[in-house]
Amino acid sequence: MKATAVTPTTLKAACSQCNLRELCLPFGLTGNEIDRLDELVGTKRKIRRQHQLYRAGDDFEAIYAIRTGSFKTDVLLEDGREQVTGFQMTGEILGLDGISSEAHSCNATALEDSEVCVIPFSKLEELSREVESLQHQFHKVMSREIVRDHGVMMLLGSMRAEERLAAFLLNLSKRFMARGYSPAEFHLRMTRDEIGSYLGLKLETVSRAFSKFQDEGLVAVHQKHIRIIDLEGLKQLLTHCAKHT
Amino acid sequence: MKATAVTPTTLKAACSQCNLRELCLPFGLTGNEIDRLDELVGTKRKIRRQHQLYRAGDDFEAIYAIRTGSFKTDVLLEDGREQVTGFQMTGEILGLDGISSEAHSCNATALEDSEVCVIPFSKLEELSREVESLQHQFHKVMSREIVRDHGVMMLLGSMRAEERLAAFLLNLSKRFMARGYSPAEFHLRMTRDEIGSYLGLKLETVSRAFSKFQDEGLVAVHQKHIRIIDLEGLKQLLTHCAKHT
DNA sequence: CGCGCCTTTGAAGGAGCTCAATTTAGGTGG
């Protein structure tokens, strides 16, 4: 919480001072190990709303930990169709897609003015060869991304519109809570169109589902402001709406 | 190709002898490094058709490299809905989902009688702290899984039925080719129902799409036997079918 | 040879999409 005397332009990241470290790469590391991680984490980088942290095709050199703000990642088809592959919040890691081919395979766009810690990847590999706990935590972070993606595939492949939106809201709620924010009341940083792209729905369908939830007393929706009224009701939508086989 | 004198029951894996090593974990390693990998790779394990390599909830202890045969991975919802998250072929790695929570989060089922190399994960982490090229290759394998999943999300979220099936066939074709099999003619190991689950479609829709492709002279379909007649035509389905916005 | 499972095909229905109009919020300049 104590401000350190550094210039704001090339602010050095400091995991040891960061209140997100329990969610991020330093999780499970000892104080001494975190200090070593501090050394390798490069500068912070500010990204303004709607600007891109990296684009598909960019050379891969670093991964990024979100310090403040939020992002979306998306892939584009030649014909212009966009698929949002995820929304990322503070403490989450961006750029893992780039490792496989040494180039990024998606775009990462800030949903609001944001700040990321730049983690040069070759240095991370170097240090994680020495620090077992860092190596393990990094593997967990990558694996978590894979598990998360499977969840989205479940959502896109087997759920109907309202279930998808309910799952989306519950997921956001959980992540806000993990960051010390209210799990019941929050602002969406993304548009209906972006939610729709993520959920495999058209923006009108998303909007209609929001209205339906409101009519049913599950949530209160005012544009991007969401208040969850009946958490259990939302959860039941997921388990009981078993129209499919 | 030369058979080594080992008992067939607890056959020791041998990456150095394996013709899949260019597709698998040993890629990029020197001969000496591959020998060290050989040491850590445990026994091979045979899995009969329809049997499971692991189930959601099982303790995570090892990852698996497919030596022969093929698998599907799926996640189940409480109400019984199944989502196939992937089909895996020889040289591909199974079990990465388990790292994050130390328990597997999906089921892996053999589509035919198969054999996997068991790679104890803690030992893999240990060795990859010493062998840089192994560490890097393992990271690439994980990242590739993430990129693959993004592709499936694109498919499920933004494509229509026929595009999905075309993308699926083209993907299979590419992977068969990488393994030295014909890219134009192959046997599907999975049912229409499993394809449908993977593609977010009902089995009847998959069947109808196959029939349509056949009518249009794109592929010849005889049950599970597929022959791709017009590869370019299939590819064009993906780029030109831009009915969506 | 017969049984079960997988696949194919048809016909009808519905969830979500498309197109279009209206409302609301947020930013800008007078």
Add this chain to the structure above:
DNA sequence: CCACCTAAATTGAGCTCCTTCAAAGGCGCG
């Protein structure tokens, strides 16, 4: 401070693609 302007969100009506339900055909295996 208000009027204006643009982007985002809401809502309605008709349509389409995929699903659902149903029945028949084909293949493999005991």
